[in-house]
Amino acid sequence: MIRTILAVLFVAIFLIVSLPIQLVLFIIGKFNPMFLKKASLAIVSWAFNVVNFISGVKRTVIGEENVPKDQAVLYVGNHRSIFDIVICYPRVPNPTGFISKKEVLKVPLLNIWMIFMDCLFLDRKDIRKGLEMVLTAIDKVKNGISIFIYPEGTRIKTDEPMGEFHKGSFKIAQKSGCPIVPVVINHSEDILEKHKPFIKSAKVTVEYCKPIIPSELSKEDQKNIDNYVKNIMLETYLKNEKLYSEN
Secondary structure (H helix, E strand, C coil): CHHHHHHHHHHHHHHHHCHHHHHHHHHHHHHCHHHHHHHHHHHHHHHHHHHHHHHCEEEEEECHHHCCCCCCCEEEECCCCCHHHHHHHHHCCCCEEEEEEHHHHHCCCHHHHHHHCCCEEECCCCHHHHHHHHHHHHHHHHCCCEEEECCCCCCCCCCCCCCCCCHHHHHHHHHHCCCEEEEEEECHHHCCHHHCCCCCCEEEEEEECCCECHHHCCHHHHHCHHHHHHHHHHHHHHHHHHHHHHC
16 A cells, blocks of 8 residues: 555645746747757656655566667557556657557646656547647658657556457557557556555566568558557567566
8 A cells, every 4th residue: 555655745745846947848848849858758767767656666677779779659558457557658768659548638747748748638529639639640750759659548457468459559550651660568457457446566567679671561551550569469468478487
């Protein structure tokens, strides 16, 4: 219980104390937008790392050298926990926006940080707005901002390793020409979801697979890119699950 209390308390204090920082960054961002993005990345990454420390998250990171440092990418992750973002965001090397559900916009102060970080908000009930969001994401990638998306659309709450991937999620990479970097997480649900509302220490594995260039795939794989990427991620997930059970 103590981890839960400390984590919630830290997040609340951080959001309140960061209000004047947000104001300063907003003003600076009017003259230097990239400084705003990089500063937001650094500050929020620090806060997430503190949350990971308080929560007792022990990360094993594999394949981080696979992430291109000189261009924007589309990160594609599996999604089993609200901690997935907390675990992954501090590892991104360049400004990166997450695609989140629109309801997060209602969270005061957090919504400002997310806007600063180029996050996009998905309205699952409005197809037209969903298409507009994809076009906005493509534009951001073309302007050097990476995007992190969960193609399952929501957290998986079953015993299945992964859910169905939505093909539309990959349009961002296909239309912008950026690499796809699959990000596979094992056991993030052990932190919270398996014993809500309490946070418990857990060992988590994060693996960055080799970048996928959509234009270099066969026409068949381009057509079924959702299954192509999912198969790579599923194979990686099962491999790391086996290593976890052996240890």
